[in-house]
Amino acid sequence: AQSVTQLGSHVSVSEGALVLLRCNYSSSVPPYLFWYVQYPNQGLQLLLKYTSAATLVKGINGFEAEFKKSETSFHLTKPSAHMSDAAEYFCAVSDYGGSQGNLIFGKGTKLSVKP
Amino acid sequence: DGGITQSPKYLFRKEGQNVTLSCEQNLNHDAMYWYRQDPGQGLRLIYYSQIVNDFQKGDIAEGYSVSREKKESFPLTVTSAQKNPTAFYLCASSIEARGRTEAFFGQGTRLTVV
Numbered sequence: 001a002q003s004v005t006q007l008g009s010h011v012s013v014s015e016g017a018l019v020l021l022r023c024n025y026s027s028s029v030p031p032y033l034f035w036y037v038q039y040p041n042q043g044l045q046l047l048l049k050y051t052s053a054a055t056l057v058k059g060i061n062g063f064e065a066e067f068k069k070s071e072t073s074f075h076l077t078k079p080s081a082h083m084s085d086a087a088e089y090f091c092a093v094s095d096y097g098g099s100q101g102n103l104i105f106g107k108g109t110k111l112s113v114k115p
Numbered sequence: 116d117g118g119i120t121q122s123p124k125y126l127f128r129k130e131g132q133n134v135t136l137s138c139e140q141n142l143n144h145d146a147m148y149w150y151r152q153d154p155g156q157g158l159r160l161i162y163y164s165q166i167v168n169d170f171q172k173g174d175i176a177e178g179y180s181v182s183r184e185k186k187e188s189f190p191l192t193v194t195s196a197q198k199n200p201t202a203f204y205l206c207a208s209s210i211e212a213r214g215r216t217e218a219f220f221g222q223g224t225r226l227t228v229v
Contacts (some may be wrong), residue, residue, distance in 0.1 A: 043220035107157035
């Protein structure tokens with residue numbers, strides 16, 4: 001069965017600092033992995049996805065993530081945080097043969113950006 | 116523009132009443148999903164549908180019902196049997212199920228029981 005663990009329900013960084021949001025997955029087959037962002041009272045927006053091509057994936061708004069099979073990780077990074085990055089971020093893994101129909105989501109990490 | 120439309124954005128319901136949340140997509144996607152979101156619990160799957168006239172229960176289907184009579188529409192009914200219905204509900208769709216493609220989300224409906 002597939003699963004996702006996001007380490008840290010809350011992360012706080014200063015404006016201009018590195019953003020690092022952690023995601024570890026468990027999958028019995030080569031996974032597809034996704035990062036989504038959610039602003040308050042809105043739906044989820046896709047930031048980036050890994051589908052077995054390049055291991056370093058670039059997304060929107062300057063975010064990128066690196067797939068590391070040996071560490072079963074797909075951490076999200078951004079070199080320099082902006083105030084507008086304050087939101088909740090969800091990591092998701094593809095659900096092959098499971099009961100979730102499509103994607104299995106982590107519990108989310110809320111990012112705060114201090115001026 | 117293609118996308119997913121959920122309505123209404125805010126909904127208030129009295130205890131004991133059924134209420135239906137609307138979800139429409141014009142992306143020509145086969146698969147559609149309903150999630151419930153509560154603070155600190157991430158997204159929990161209520162129901163999903165891979166094709167018209169077919170749907171499967173997710174992890175928390177008790178107290179909810181759905182229909183999929185048209186490809187574009189996947190309404191969710193919150194029944195009086197749902198003990199704690201106050202939550203943020205998200206509808207999503209994808210080209211197909213089985214996790215090979217990303218899901219696209221609507222803007223959500225916030226349901227409050229008063």
